[in-house]
Amino acid sequence: MPRPGFVLDVDKSTPPILFHHGESFRLEKLPAGRSRVLYPGEPLDPLDDVDGAIRHALAHPLGDSEPLAALLRPGMKLTIAFDDISLPLPPMRRPDVRQRVIEAVLDLAAAAGVDDVHLIAALALHRRMTEAELRHAVGDRVYDAFAPHGLLYNHDAEDPDNLAFLGTTRHGEEVEINKRAATSDLIVYVNINLVSMDGGWKSTATGLSSYRSLRHHHNVKTMQHSRSFMDRHKSELHSSNWRMGEVLKDAGVKVFQIETTLNNDTFGTSGPMSVLQKREWEWTAKDRATFVAMKAGLDRLPMKARRKIFNGWLAPYGVTSVQAGEVEAVHEVTTANVFAQQLVPIEGQTDILTMGLPYICPYNVNSVMNPILVMCLGLGYFFNMYRGRPLVREGGVVILSHPTPWEFNPVHHPSYIDFFEQCLADTTDPVELEAKYETQFAEDEWYRHLYRTSYAYHGVHPFYMWYWGTHGMQHVGKVIIVGGEPRSVRRLGFTPASTLNDALEMASDVVGRDATITHLHNPPIVMADVS
Amino acid sequence: MKALVFKRKPAKFAAAMVAGRLSPGAGAKVGPLSLRDVDPPELPGPGWVRVRPRLAGICGSDLATIDGTSSRWFEPIVSFPFTPGHEVVGELDDGRRVVVVPVLSCLPRGLEPVCGACADGRINHCERIGFGRLEPGLQCGFCESTGGGWSTLMVAHESQLVPVPDDLSDEAAVLVEPLACAVHAASLVTAGQVAVIGAGTLGLLTIAALRAAHPSLDLTATAKHPHQRALALELGADRVVAPGELERAVRTSTGTMRYDNGQLGGGVDGVVDCVGSAESLAQALRIAAPGATIHAVGMPGVTTLDLTPLWQREVALKGAYAYQRADFDTALALAERLDLGRLVSATYALRHYEDAVAHAAHAGARGAVKIAFDLRSEKERETL
Numbered sequence: 040m041p042r043p044g045f046v047l048d049v050d051k052s053t054p055p056i057l058f059h060h061g062e063s064f065r066l067e068k069l070p071a072g073r074s075r076v077l078y079p080g081e082p083l084d085p086l087d088d089v090d091g092a093i094r095h096a097l098a099h100p101l102g103d104s105e106p107l108a109a110l111l112r113p114g115m116k117l118t119i120a121f122d123d124i125s126l127p128l129p130p131m132r133r134p135d136v137r138q139r140v141i142e143a144v145l146d147l148a149a150a151a152g153v154d155d156v157h158l159i160a161a162l163a164l165h166r167r168m169t170e171a172e173l174r175h176a177v178g179d180r181v182y183d184a185f186a187p188h189g190l191l192y193n194h195d196a197e198d199p200d201n202l203a204f205l206g207t208t209r210h211g212e213e214v215e216i217n218k219r220a221a222t223s224d225l226i227v228y229v230n231i232n233l234v235s236m237d238g239g240w241k242s243t244a245t246g247l248s249s250y251r252s253l254r255h256h257h258n259v260k261t262m263q264h265s266r267s268f269m270d271r272h273k274s275e276l277h278s279s280n281w282r283m284g285e286v287l288k289d290a291g292v293k294v295f296q297i298e299t300t301l302n303n304d305t306f307g308t309s310g311p312m313s314v315l316q317k318r319e320w321e322w323t324a325k326d327r328a329t330f331v332a333m334k335a336g337l338d339r340l341p342m343k344a345r346r347k348i349f350n351g352w353l354a355p356y357g358v359t360s361v362q363a364g365e366v367e368a369v370h371e372v373t374t375a376n377v378f379a380q381q382l383v384p385i386e387g388q389t390d391i392l393t394m395g396l397p398y399i400c401p402y403n404v405n406s407v408m409n410p411i412l413v414m415c416l417g418l419g420y421f422f423n424m425y426r427g428r429p430l431v432r433e434g435g436v437v438i439l440s441h442p443t444p445w446e447f448n449p450v451h452h453p454s455y456i457d458f459f460e461q462c463l464a465d466t467t468d469p470v471e472l473e474a475k476y477e478t479q480f481a482e483d484e485w486y487r488h489l490y491r492t493s494y495a496y497h498g499v500h501p502f503y504m505w506y507w508g509t510h511g512m513q514h515v516g517k518v519i520i521v522g523g524e525p526r527s528v529r530r531l532g533f534t535p536a537s538t539l540n541d542a543l544e545m546a547s548d549v550v551g552r553d554a555t556i557t558h559l560h561n562p563p564i565v566m567a568d569v570s
Numbered sequence: 571m572k573a574l575v576f577k578r579k580p581a582k583f584a585a586a587m588v589a590g591r592l593s594p595g596a597g598a599k600v601g602p603l604s605l606r607d608v609d610p611p612e613l614p615g616p617g618w619v620r621v622r623p624r625l626a627g628i629c630g631s632d633l634a635t636i637d638g639t640s641s642r643w644f645e646p647i648v649s650f651p652f653t654p655g656h657e658v659v660g661e662l663d664d665g666r667r668v669v670v671v672p673v674l675s676c677l678p679r680g681l682e683p684v685c686g687a688c689a690d691g692r693i694n695h696c697e698r699i700g701f702g703r704l705e706p707g708l709q710c711g712f713c714e715s716t717g718g719g720w721s722t723l724m725v726a727h728e729s730q731l732v733p734v735p736d737d738l739s740d741e742a743a744v745l746v747e748p749l750a751c752a753v754h755a756a757s758l759v760t761a762g763q764v765a766v767i768g769a770g771t772l773g774l775l776t777i778a779a780l781r782a783a784h785p786s787l788d789l790t791a792t793a794k795h796p797h798q799r800a801l802a803l804e805l806g807a808d809r810v811v812a813p814g815e816l817e818r819a820v821r822t823s824t825g826t827m828r829y830d831n832g833q834l835g836g837g838v839d840g841v842v843d844c845v846g847s848a849e850s851l852a853q854a855l856r857i858a859a860p861g862a863t864i865h866a867v868g869m870p871g872v873t874t875l876d877l878t879p880l881w882q883r884e885v886a887l888k889g890a891y892a893y894q895r896a897d898f899d900t901a902l903a904l905a906e907r908l909d910l911g912r913l914v915s916a917t918y919a920l921r922h923y924e925d926a927v928a929h930a931a932h933a934g935a936r937g938a939v940k941i942a943f944d945l946r947s948e949k950e951r952e953t954l
Binding site for chain 2: 484
């Protein structure tokens with residue numbers, strides 16, 4: 040029986056706590072008597088028979104939906120859309136659950152005589168997936184059967200000939216999605232719901248959409264009113280996507296939604312990485328030795344080698360649930376299943392929230408975690424891992440731990456470089472950035488060219504990363520990055536600190552000397568249910 | 571009278587070259603510049619007056635001279651020994667303050683009729699700066715006959731005098747000459763998208779002049795240091811980036827394409843190079859759009875460049891030297907409006923010339939803009 044997540048009150052006997060720190064780690068002694076640590080739950084037991092669960096879900100849909108087999112018929116146009124490289128994190132070991140689901144769907148389609156099938160990586164404005172990444176997601180069999188014939192490809196949000204405008208929501212939000220998907224008799228959307236933000240109408244309305252459509256919810260105002268965007272019912276981001284879902288339905292777009300959830304088995308139960316999944320006071324002598332050796336080894340390696348090691352890590356995630364059918368009914372159950380793994384109750388807010396940022400976020404798979412992504416992971420994703428109230432009080436301090444190098448992958452993140460060098464040098468205010476620069480970057484021909492033909496994130500993407508942190512930036516009084524490259528940290532508008540103790544000292548200027556501290560022990564993923 | 575004098579001494583010149591390469595400005599310590607007691611310059615003829623400098627700036631061309639990096643091009647158009655200093659606000663014997671227009675064109679040289687360029691008012695194009703009643707010298711500060719601003723007394727022709735309004739400070743007035751250069755450079759630029767390379771005194775003044783002349787200009791500037799960046803923005807740049815970020819900034823602001831090696835498909839319509847180094851000119855070539863013009867405002871010297879883009883893109887490389895007389899009127903008004911006196915960061919007495927030159931040579935890194943000599947408290951000043 041896996042143990043649930045819990046809150047540890049730090050006392051004098053508490054050992055140093057693990058902080059992820061990019062492609063390395065830190066062990067930090069938290070002040071006794073005023074610190075606590077929010078631990079994730081242990082990995083839930085995975086499904087014994089994933090393929091059986093998939094077949095069952097397809098045959099027993101939730102909500103107002105017929106079984107998938109009943110929706111398939113000869114001569115129909117079927118589009119299977121699936122989540123892109125941003126999910127899950129880290130990538131999972133083969134077979135990826137997308138492959139399993141897609142193979143099951145294709146078996147049913149073949150049995151029904153459906154021969155017009157397209158598979159689309161629903162990447163919205165993310166970078167295109169490489170062949171290797173697509174093979175990993177859908178499996179070699181599916182890839183070889185479809186890709187050579189041009190039937191498996193990346194969505195192109197800048198292809199004017201393959202976008203369909205379907206109308207506007209009652210709030211005036213334009214809905215434009217992939218034309219092939221929009222004109223299909225059925226879209227089957229295959230999700231990996233790593234966190235509660237994922238899935239629902241966001242899958243189709245965002246994953247298959249264009250900038251014209253996305254800009255209505257990927258903006259500062261929406262993010263200011265999403266508290267948090269991990270809590271669908273308090274998230275304006277989701278409300279907008281749900282409104283767009285209405286437009287899709289009204290336009291006759293039929294979606295059969297398949298959502299899957301994973302457990303917290305990010306680092307496995309054996310091997311050196313498994314220590315990252317254990318609670319520090321339960322580390323054995325062997326665990327300690329392993330950790331010390333791993334850290335020492337990593338710290339001696341050049342960054343390129345370290346990245347290669349980390350990027351090669353495939354998580355042994357177990358699948359915990361599969362839901363299929365009508366979008367909203369499916370998503371309600373999925374969200375409950377995500378929460379069952381990740382949600383941990385915690386009483387009251389904290390003055391100082393500490394977070395160790397790992398080497399990966401949704402937008403740097405096989406790439407570099409540049410400073411903008413550091414901000415996004417910290418103040419965007421991790422800060423928003425709450426339900427109820429933010430874990431840190433308003434005006435409190437967030438302390439992040441990450442090396443934050445002034446380094447970018449020029450192939451994946453060309454517009455990020457310019458955003459960082461030019462826009463953030465001018466202002467870090469999301470509202471001003473949006474007003475002054477967003478359109479220019481979004482419509483830049485070179486970025487558009489690289490997005491469409493290379494492996495670049497869309498020109499507007501760094502803005503979205505910045506907007507993701509809007510709520511956090513608004514809420515906290517100070518952000519400190521421990522171990523961050525000072526000039527990068529300052530460009531972000533934050534304060535660099537050499538050590539956690541220095542950071543706590545700096546924080547005391549804002550929240551006083553007896554401030555309470557909470558450490559979000561993430562990853563594996565934990566979400567705070569703040570009472 | 572006291573004057574800093576630059577003599578033709580090959581051995582010291584060589585020493586200055588070596589020292590200057592090791593540390594810019596170090597040529598002042600070992601080179602041919604020295605503080606001397608000299609006879610006051612004689613009035614060369616009718617229409618000439620004595621000018622007692624109040625403030626005299628240290629310019630990039632002065633530093634190049636002191637460190638021995640100036641081109642040999644100047645050999646026939648300077649005369650030794652000379653007293654440097656062509657950025658001068660001074661006062662006449664009757665107490666009136668003036669800014670000196672240092673160019674020694676046909677009129678000061680007593681050449682009649684004047685050359686075609688001077689007849690057109692283009693004194694900076696004068697064809698006779700090595701002839702006439704004066705020793706050769708393109709400007710005061712490089713001519714044996716006139717003396718220069720780094721002294722307690724120099725002479726100037728009445729055609730070279732620009733009255734200074736009472737409410738304009740000496741600090742603002744001493745910037746009028748370099749500002750006139752900037753005004754002239756700005757007059758050569760056509761509107762559109764322009765990049766200014768360099769945010770030293772000349773770069774900052776050029777930004778101000780460009781903004782004044784072309785309000786709708788889209789202006790990208792480079793700056794190495796935070797105070798330069800702040801001033802560049804204040805004086806009219808739309809965006810200011812670090813020198814190494816310019817190519818990307820130009821690509822972003824123009825929306826042009828970029829090749830895998832970083833080369834741009836297009837670029838800006840105009841580049842104003844206020845540095846004049848091989849690196850800055852090469853960068854200018856990299857960011858100039860096809861058909862664009864590069865304006866060399868900073869003095870370039872001997873330079874090695876790949877001119878292929880100049881050819882392939884039909885880019886024009888155009889010098890921007892000095893000014894015309896009318897540019898001083900514009901500069902005076904601008905200096906007053908923009909309160910440019912604040913750009914004078916430090917002043918030195920003549921006897922501290924080595925420190926002054928070192929400060930000027932490292933002005934950016936030391937948080938400064940313009941360094942000048944302050945002659946107002948020199949003891950002998952009132953007795954001359």
